[in-house]
Amino acid sequence: MTTTGLPIQAFIFDLDGVITDTAEHHYLAWKAIADELHIPFTRQFNENLKGVSRMDSLRLLLSQAETPVDYTAEQLEELAQWKNRIYQELIEQIIPADILPGIPELLAELKRQGMRTAIASASKNAFTVIGRLKLMDAFDVIVDAAEIKNTKPDPEVFLKAAELLQVEPGCSIGVEDAVAGVQAIKAAGMFAVAIGAKEAFSHADLVLGSTSELTWSTVSEAWSARN
Numbered sequence: 001m002t003t004t005g006l007p008i009q010a011f012i013f014d015l016d017g018v019i020t021d022t023a024e025h026h027y028l029a030w031k032a033i034a035d036e037l038h039i040p041f042t043r044q045f046n047e048n049l050k051g052v053s054r055m056d057s058l059r060l061l062l063s064q065a066e067t068p069v070d071y072t073a074e075q076l077e078e079l080a081q082w083k084n085r086i087y088q089e090l091i092e093q094i095i096p097a098d099i100l101p102g103i104p105e106l107l108a109e110l111k112r113q114g115m116r117t118a119i120a121s122a123s124k125n126a127f128t129v130i131g132r133l134k135l136m137d138a139f140d141v142i143v144d145a146a147e148i149k150n151t152k153p154d155p156e157v158f159l160k161a162a163e164l165l166q167v168e169p170g171c172s173i174g175v176e177d178a179v180a181g182v183q184a185i186k187a188a189g190m191f192a193v194a195i196g197a198k199e200a201f202s203h204a205d206l207v208l209g210s211t212s213e214l215t216w217s218t219v220s221e222a223w224s225a226r227n
Helices: 023-036 043-049 054-062 073-091 103-112 126-132 156-165 179-187 216-226
Strands: 010-013 116-120 141-143 172-176 191-195 206-208
Touching (some): 010 156, 023 043, 023 073, 043 054, 054 073, 073 126, 103 216, 116 156, 126 141, 141 156, 156 172, 156 179, 179 191
Parallel strands (some): 010 116, 116 141, 172 191, 191 206
16 A cells, blocks of 8 residues: 555666567567477467566466476476577667657656656566666666566565665555556555556556656656545
């Protein structure tokens, strides 16, 4: 639950689908693995992998095999690393122009407002992507999958970000585009802003159709109305 009457202290962002859209890169990497293993894999099914850890995503992909195969832990790790190598090659193409609409303006305004900012990502490549986007100076803290034990919808990554920022979770705004991510934000006791279709995020505090609608005034007004 957000802390009634207190001002916003921080904005904590998911990376994929909020700061930049690496969903296509993830899809192409998983599709390459699925094709090699002769497993059906569609863009629709790929939606289930958003905000999910690499290993859990792999297990979901393998669950689509027509003939179930029992992989050893070592084989699963090899497949996960293979996917990551493909993904890393793809994200080498990312440039600052790939920052999503409205995000540069929002980050600049948050700095003017004295807001603390963080990335809370399920990706182990968050530092690489932020570096490619030339946004390292825009965030006070970056927390990725390498620093946590539990993945979304567990709130650990958001709580870790708030801890490192030295802010109260209940005075923090979490921004996500995945259902599991919004669940993690709410479990952390934060104010949840979802980017996407309204019907998919009934549990969010504020739902916006795109990042271009994500502004300081829109979020702060919703915060004030909620509190």
